[in-house]
Amino acid sequence: MVSSESLSGYYSGFFPGERRTQLPGGYMGRILRVDLSSGLMKDENLPEEPMLRKLWGGQLLAEYILLHELEMGIDPYSRENIIVAMTGPITATGFTPGGTKLCFVYLSPATRYTLGRAATSGFLGVALKGAGYDGLIITGASANPTYLYIEEGRAELRDASHVWGKGTRETEEILRREVGRQDARIGCIGPAGENLVRAAMLVNDYNHVAAHGVGAVMGSKRLKAIVAWGTKRPRVFDRKALIETGERWRVALTPRIYTVEKRKKGLGLGGDAWGAITKYNWRSTIVTDESRGWDQNRVTLRPCFQCPRLCPWDVEFGEGRHKGKLGHFNAGGEWLDTFFNLGFKGNDVLYLSERINDLGIECSYFANGAGLAFEAWEKGVLGPERTDGLKLEWGNLEAAETLLERCARRQGWLGNLLADGPKELAQALGGEALKWVVHVKGGGTPAQHEWRPLIKNTLSELVTSGGMKSQSQSYWDWQPPPDLRYREKWGPLDRERPDGWVQSLLIVEKTRQLCGAMGGCWFAVQHTEPDSLTSLVDAFNATTGWDVSLDEAYDVGHRSIILQGLFGTQRGWIADHDWKDVGPRFLEPVPDGKHKGFTIAKWLPDLVYEYYRLSGRHEKTGRPFMETLAKLGLEEFSEWVQLD
Numbered sequence: 001m002v003s004s005e006s007l008s009g010y011y012s013g014f015f016p017g018e019r020r021t022q023l024p025g026g027y028m029g030r031i032l033r034v035d036l037s038s039g040l041m042k043d044e045n046l047p048e049e050p051m052l053r054k055l056w057g058g059q060l061l062a063e064y065i066l067l068h069e070l071e072m073g074i075d076p077y078s079r080e081n082i083i084v085a086m087t088g089p090i091t092a093t094g095f096t097p098g099g100t101k102l103c104f105v106y107l108s109p110a111t112r113y114t115l116g117r118a119a120t121s122g123f124l125g126v127a128l129k130g131a132g133y134d135g136l137i138i139t140g141a142s143a144n145p146t147y148l149y150i151e152e153g154r155a156e157l158r159d160a161s162h163v164w165g166k167g168t169r170e171t172e173e174i175l176r177r178e179v180g181r182q183d184a185r186i187g188c189i190g191p192a193g194e195n196l197v198r199a200a201m202l203v204n205d206y207n208h209v210a211a212h213g214v215g216a217v218m219g220s221k222r223l224k225a226i227v228a229w230g231t232k233r234p235r236v237f238d239r240k241a242l243i244e245t246g247e248r249w250r251v252a253l254t255p256r257i258y259t260v261e262k263r264k265k266g267l268g269l270g271g272d273a274w275g276a277i278t279k280y281n282w283r284s285t286i287v288t289d290e291s292r293g294w295d296q297n298r299v300t301l302r303p304c305f306q307c308p309r310l311c312p313w314d315v316e317f318g319e320g321r322h323k324g325k326l327g328h329f330n331a332g333g334e335w336l337d338t339f340f341n342l343g344f345k346g347n348d349v350l351y352l353s354e355r356i357n358d359l360g361i362e363c364s365y366f367a368n369g370a371g372l373a374f375e376a377w378e379k380g381v382l383g384p385e386r387t388d389g390l391k392l393e394w395g396n397l398e399a400a401e402t403l404l405e406r407c408a409r410r411q412g413w414l415g416n417l418l419a420d421g422p423k424e425l426a427q428a429l430g431g432e433a434l435k436w437v438v439h440v441k442g443g444g445t446p447a448q449h450e451w452r453p454l455i456k457n458t459l460s461e462l463v464t465s466g467g468m469k470s471q472s473q474s475y476w477d478w479q480p481p482p483d484l485r486y487r488e489k490w491g492p493l494d495r496e497r498p499d500g501w502v503q504s505l506l507i508v509e510k511t512r513q514l515c516g517a518m519g520g521c522w523f524a525v526q527h528t529e530p531d532s533l534t535s536l537v538d539a540f541n542a543t544t545g546w547d548v549s550l551d552e553a554y555d556v557g558h559r560s561i562i563l564q565g566l567f568g569t570q571r572g573w574i575a576d577h578d579w580k581d582v583g584p585r586f587l588e589p590v591p592d593g594k595h596k597g598f599t600i601a602k603w604l605p606d607l608v609y610e611y612y613r614l615s616g617r618h619e620k621t622g623r624p625f626m627e628t629l630a631k632l633g634l635e636e637f638s639e640w641v642q643l644d
């Protein structure tokens with residue numbers, strides 16, 4: 001177990017034995033360090049106030065810890081991999097929208113060499129703070145299935161043999177009964193995590209997921225679940241000011257609030273916003289009757305902790321072969337495009353989405369592996385001898401459901417390759433199949449929407465650290481957010497021209513990173529509305545007692561981006577991989593529909609180069625320049641800078 005006494009250099013004393021500075025508002029003050037190999041656990045004090053003001057929380061604080069504690073040259077599934085999970089100051093205050101976030105970072109099993117990041121909403125982060133902790137550092141590996149139970153400042157490791165092999169829904173029910181707390185919050189893995197499916201998820205509170213591989217790392221550590229319960233709440237600096245700023249934030253968010261009607265008709269981001277969905281392994285985009293029958297379903301909105309946006313929802317199927325069954329879904333709609341991509345419509349799509357969440361497989365990973373397999377079947381490249389008799393015909397429910405099970409349990413030739421990822425499947429099929437695959441940096445895949453008509457969003461999928469969710473996916477942003485027009489002078493942008501879209505991407509990425517570092521959910525930030533960003537920062541200041549400006553907040557977002565890239569730099573990633581290690585289908589022109597023929601491929605790699613230059617990094621290596629590190633106070637990482 002790493003002990004805080006053995007930490008060296010800049011990092012020594014990072015977790016003070018006794019605080020010398022006052023703990024700002026919003027924090028609980030403690031991180032729980034858990035070593036699964038020895039079973040030892042230890043409380044660490046949060047860093048001193050100047051360090052907290054630099055790193056805030058969420059992904060940024062977590063990735064700083066990971067950069068200092070993770071060894072080089074390890075396998076993601078070795079016991080040396082570390083999971084750092086962190087909330088932020090606004091998590092669990094209850095006075096702002098989106099105060100729910102818990103962000104996990106680790107070495108990604110999907111790419112094997114970049115930062116893995118998985119963030120979730122709901123109630124798990126709130127419960128962790130309720131139990132007295134801002135975050136977790138999980139090291140080592142247990143010999144047997146285990147789960148971590150944290151209640152009111154006490155933690156213990158418990159046997160999980162009886163839930164190993166079970167789906168996430170049943171696991172959650174059993175563990176909630178076992179701990180005897182009706183309102184205990186549970187984040188767990190399904191069979192996919194246990195069997196090291198490279199993009200396996202953690203699933204929490206039924207409706208929420210932390211995707212992109214954290215479930216696989218938990219499985220490699222035989223950690224089935226994290227269960228938290230407690231009654232504590234963070235102290236806030238100025239409660240009255242927080243209530244006022246939280247209300248301003250709510251007003252700015254109003255245009256994005258979900259309703260039952262929206263959920264009954266909604267086709268997901270691409271289908272609703274720019275009229276394109278992924279179909280037949282990205283070979284068609286045209287919306288037809290994909291939502292048939294949804295109007296007969298019973299939909300219940302299931303809000304996250306104190307958040308008015310109402311993203312999560314439950315469904316009871318009101319018609320068809322799944323009538324009477326239930327489904328539980330979260331904020332995004334990637335699962336819709338996942339099964340549209342395999343030729344499904346109507347309640348088959350929602351039924352399969354519920355199955356994938358129960359098994360704990362990240363949906364776009366499956367969408368692109370299975371989509372490739374279905375296309376290979378259609379073209380005669382894949383036959384029944386490799387599918388154990390399954391007929392991979394578009395819209396074949398039995399085939400898709402069986403493939404989900406086989407992928408989650410690594411059964412058979414195809415199930416095992418789907419678990420390893422779409423690129424591995426393409427290489428195993430060989431020949432023309434290498435051109436039909438969608439992936440980014442090998443194991444990672446984009447979040448599953450039809451991004452190709454949009455310059456910024458397609459670029460964002462490329463430059464994210466593969467295996468992570470892209471962090472600039474809001475879909476239009478043709479001019480700067482109203483609150484930033486004092487400093488951002490660009491736009492209005494043309495949807496069909498590349499000029500200016502990189503600035504737009506970087507602003508959204510920094511916005512989302514700084515929101516996550518606060519412990520906020522970026523779905524709760526409507527940055528295109530006036531007062532959305534100023535109310536966010538004002539609420540943060542009312543919580544912590546600091547006087548952070550918008551400019552300082554954007555430096556925090558920038559700092560998080562740079563550390564995320566540095567993690568990959570240390571392990572062999574270079575920026576050129578962003579546009580070279582991509583499944584070719586993702587860069588093909590849009591095949592049909594109203595965006596037919598459009599592609600950003602003709603502007604690559606220049607857009608990638610521009611992105612790295614504008615973010616203070618070398619265009620081909622992605623390494624930061626020394627002046628970038630100095631501006632952000634990250635000089636301790638100077639050995640990784642671009643020298644020429």
Ligand code: SF4
Nearest residue numbers: 304307311521523524
């Ligand atoms: S914005 Fe949506 S996903 Fe985020 S906390 Fe609010 S309800 Fe949950």
